Amino acid sequence: MILEYIVSKSSEENFITVVGGHWLTPTPSNKVRRLSLHNSNPEDVKEKIENMNLSHVRSLTVFENLHHLPSYSLKSVILQVLDLEGCKNINTKQLDKIFKMFQLKYLSLRSTYIKKLPSEIGKLQYLETLDIRDTYVTELPSSVGRLQKMVHLLGGNKSTHLSLRFTEEIAKMTALQTLLGIEISRGSTPDLGSMHNLTKLKKLSIYSLRDLHANNNKYDELLPTIEHLTGYSLKSLAIDDGFTGFLNSIDDLSSAPKYILSLDLSGKLLRVPRWIKELETLEKLTLSLTSLRTDGLQVLSQLSKLFSLTFSINAKVQDSSVLEILQKNAMDSGGKIFVPADGFASLKLL
Numbered sequence: 001m002i003l004e005y006i007v008s009k010s011s012e013e014n015f016i017t018v019v020g021g022h023w024l025t026p027t028p029s030n031k032v033r034r035l036s037l038h039n040s041n042p043e044d045v046k047e048k049i050e051n052m053n054l055s056h057v058r059s060l061t062v063f064e065n066l067h068h069l070p071s072y073s074l075k076s077v078i079l080q081v082l083d084l085e086g087c088k089n090i091n092t093k094q095l096d097k098i099f100k101m102f103q104l105k106y107l108s109l110r111s112t113y114i115k116k117l118p119s120e121i122g123k124l125q126y127l128e129t130l131d132i133r134d135t136y137v138t139e140l141p142s143s144v145g146r147l148q149k150m151v152h153l154l155g156g157n158k159s160t161h162l163s164l165r166f167t168e169e170i171a172k173m174t175a176l177q178t179l180l181g182i183e184i185s186r187g188s189t190p191d192l193g194s195m196h197n198l199t200k201l202k203k204l205s206i207y208s209l210r211d212l213h214a215n216n217n218k219y220d221e222l223l224p225t226i227e228h229l230t231g232y233s234l235k236s237l238a239i240d241d242g243f244t245g246f247l248n249s250i251d252d253l254s255s256a257p258k259y260i261l262s263l264d265l266s267g268k269l270l271r272v273p274r275w276i277k278e279l280e281t282l283e284k285l286t287l288s289l290t291s292l293r294t295d296g297l298q299v300l301s302q303l304s305k306l307f308s309l310t311f312s313i314n315a316k317v318q319d320s321s322v323l324e325i326l327q328k329n330a331m332d333s334g335g336k337i338f339v340p341a342d343g344f345a346s347l348k349l350l
Contacts, residue, residue, distance in 0.1 A: 019048050026267050031056040038063045059083075066090055070235045078103045085110040087130070099124065110134055110154075120200045123148040132153065133181060138162055145169035156181015156207045163207035171195055177233070184222065186212035192221035203236040204229065205264075209244045222246065223253060230257035238264035240288075251275070264288075279303060283346075288308040303345025308349040 004044060018036045023277040031053045037060070058080035065087035079101050084090065085108045098107070107124070108131040115136040121127075129152040137155065146152075150173045155164030170179070171194035185190070185208070192346045193206025209222075227235070236258055241247045247267035256275035259262075263279070266288035276282075277299050285306060300309065 002316055017052070028040055033057060034059040036061045036063075062087055062335050064088070066094055068236045080104060080126075081106040084112065087112055090114060096120070102126070105129070107131070117141060119143045125149065128152065128347075132164070133157065134159065136160070136162060136184075137164065139165045140167065140169065142167075142169050145171060145172040149175055150284065152178040154178065154180045156205070158207070161208075166195070171197055174198065174200070176201055180205040181207045183208040183210055192225045195225050199232040201229055202233050204234060205236075205238040207240055209240075209242050209246055222224040223249065225256060226250075226257070227253055231255075231261060235260060236262040237288075238262075239266065241267035242266060271297060276300070277302060281305055286312070288312045295340055298343075304345050306344065309344075309347060310349075 011189065017032045017034065018038065025188070033056055035054070035057050054077055057077045058079060060079055061081075061083040064086055066084060066089060079097065080103055082098065082101065082104055083106070084098075090109070090112050092197065095114065098104075099118050100123075102123055103126055104124050105126050106129045107127060108129075110131045111134040113136065114132070117132070117137060117140060117142040120129075120143070121141060122145070126149055127147055128149050130147075131152075131154040133154050134157050138158070144178050153164075153173065153176060156162065165179050165185050166182040170176075170182075173196070174197050176198050180197070180203065182205070186224060230237070235346070237257065239247065245268070247265055247269050250265070251273050253273075253275060256278040258278055259281055260279060261281055262284040263276075263282060264284075264286040265273075266286075268289055269287065271293065272287065276285075282302070282303050283305050285303075285308070287310070289312075296321060300306065
């Protein structure tokens with residue numbers, strides 16, 4: 001009821017024009033600026049769009065099926081926002097047309113079946129947000145190094161365990177504030193010193209540390225890189241170490257990331273990092289595959305700003321050492337974990 005009212009009022013004031021689906025909004029008499037196209041009969045969509053003035057459309061959202069949009073309808077349109085999340089039938093020709101929309105600032109291809117982006121993406125000089133989460137894209141073309149206005153690069157696919165390779169070209173995007181779903185690997189990742197250029201980065205999510213081990217240079221470079229970034233703007237950090245053992249070296253940080261607000265560590269952590277007690281601003285903490293012990297809870301209970309605390313185990317993980325850690329943890333604690341009576345002053349979610 002509330003949603004229908006919002007859509008109705010937005011349509012009346014020409015804030016957004018909705019076509020298709022079960023929405024019965026009138027065809028606007030003036031210029032359309034924001035168009036939302038829902039799954040519907042293609043002929044009905046064609047008829048409605050033909051009666052619209054689309055020359056001033058700046059934002060287009062398409063649900064489910066891009067074929068519902070006539071190919072000729074946006075030829076003279078200067079789009080700045082294009083949201084195609086969930087469109088499963090995007091083909092190569094359509095992708096080529098998308099990457100000729102040189103005024104785009106926001107592009108979402110999330111939850112589509114695309115596997116590769118064309119090199120023409122480098123021509124989208126105004127692009128600020130690229131969302132390719134939950135797709136099959138694992139590497140970006142070298143031309144992305146020219147996208148100097150990119151602020152939010154969102155990649156990775158948790159359900160398929162795919163991640164976006166961090167490359168030298170991504171390191172050139174010095175305006176980045178959000179970088180999600182990346183992979184750091186021994187073979188394809190450049191010198192991690194290049195990541196030091198991303199001093200505006202506020203949110204970093206590493207999905208995979210492929211082929212890294214304790215005697216590898218990339219392994220040794222990652223800790224100082226994390227220290228460097230947390231010394232600037234980084235407020236949210238997530239790392240899945242992929243059973244490389246990296247997280248057990250995170251205790252060796254020379255200085256704690258004191259100003260971090262959100263921390264997500266997934267790996268075979270034997271205990272919470274010693275420096276975690278210094279994170280006075282930490283609000284959200286997620287520890288996956290981490291030994292849960294009374295002494296660890298005692299430390300966490302003293303984090304005065306901690307609002308959300310999550311312990312989890314990935315049911316898909318088939319690693320015998322995980323079970324060994326859990327069994328050892330149970331033995332060390334006598335099978336019981338005691339939550340401190342005091343502390344957790346701000347905790348609301350557990």
